[in-house]
Amino acid sequence: MRRIIVTERLGYDYPEGTRALRDVDLEVGEGSKVAVIGPNGSGKTTLLNLLVGLLKPTAGEVLFEGRPLTYDRRTLSMVRRQVGVLFQNPDDQLFAPTVWQDVAFGPHNMGLPAGEVRSRVENALELMGVEGLRDKPPHLLSGGEKKRVAIAGLIATDPKVLLLDEPLGGLDMEGVDRLMDALELLNVEKGISLVYTGHSLDDLALWADEAYILREGMVVSRGRPGEMLLDRELLMGCGLIRKRRLSS
Ligand SMILES: Nc1ncnc2c1ncn2[C@@H]1O[C@H](COP(=O)(O)OP(=O)(O)O)[C@@H](O)[C@H]1O
Numbered sequence: 001m002r003r004i005i006v007t008e009r010l011g012y013d014y015p016e017g018t019r020a021l022r023d024v025d026l027e028v029g030e031g032s033k034v035a036v037i038g039p040n041g042s043g044k045t046t047l048l049n050l051l052v053g054l055l056k057p058t059a060g061e062v063l064f065e066g067r068p069l070t071y072d073r074r075t076l077s078m079v080r081r082q083v084g085v086l087f088q089n090p091d092d093q094l095f096a097p098t099v100w101q102d103v104a105f106g107p108h109n110m111g112l113p114a115g116e117v118r119s120r121v122e123n124a125l126e127l128m129g130v131e132g133l134r135d136k137p138p139h140l141l142s143g144g145e146k147k148r149v150a151i152a153g154l155i156a157t158d159p160k161v162l163l164l165d166e167p168l169g170g171l172d173m174e175g176v177d178r179l180m181d182a183l184e185l186l187n188v189e190k191g192i193s194l195v196y197t198g199h200s201l202d203d204l205a206l207w208a209d210e211a212y213i214l215r216e217g218m219v220v221s222r223g224r225p226g227e228m229l230l231d232r233e234l235l236m237g238c239g240l241i242r243k244r245r246l247s248s
């Protein structure tokens with residue numbers, strides 16, 4: 001399988017000294033689904049920010065389609081055109097007065113002609129099942145709707161890869177179902193590679209082709225998520241299942 005993103009011994013220390021990530025070797029194949037699972041503070045968000053060049057590694061490197069990221073403006077804008085990021089909190093992402101305008105922002109900014117912008121927005125809204133929300137102000141939407149609108153905005157720019165930071169966070173069951181349906185469509189029909197984070201081996205993690213378990217900034221396990229699920233020691237040791245239950 002062709003690899004789109006590869007990291008080699010990737011490390012990141014925040015300027016104040018926190019060692020957030022160490023020696024991470026990760027691969028994202030074309031059209032593949034990669035889950036990055038770890039408890040709070042294990043380095044998931046830092047890793048996604050490194051993959052799209054929002055942070056510059058303090059050790060190791062990120063390769064995009066075989067070439068190391070060089071952090072000059074040209075390379076970064078090339079990568080950001082092909083890699084979309086869904087932030088953990090969709091309120092950090094949606095800002096236009098209406099859903100339609102929000103989804104149009106990316107393609108408009110790419111300098112596409114108005115007709116092309118319009119057709120991309122219509123397609124993206126339909127794919128994410130949010131056509132009916134087009135005239136609404138984003139801040140009035142439910143959490144699940146906000147995430148689907150934010151993803152519509154990303155796919156309107158036609159990326160190869162989507163990075164999704166805890167996409168199921170804060171969603172109810174219906175929200176989870178609808179988001180997973182949407183992601184399946186993007187992956188299966190459009191061939192978009194997905195990299196997503198979470199803090200347990202939930203249904204979305206089990207759907208991944210490959211999972212990485214992060215603990216204190218290091219990859220402690222890499223493999224098929226279904227097999228990891230059987231390794232209680234590993235899960236317990238990494239804080240991915242609860243140790244304690246309430247007594248009744
Ligand atoms: N801006 C920052 N400055 C300093 N330390 C940070 C910053 N952001 C995150 N960290 C630290 O880096 C580590 C990894 O954080 P993060 O990548 O946000 O983990 P996760 O997304 O898995 O919860 C944590 O110890 C966190 O406190």
Ligand SMILES: [Mg+2]
Pocket residue numbers: 044045046088165
């Ligand atoms: Mg995070």
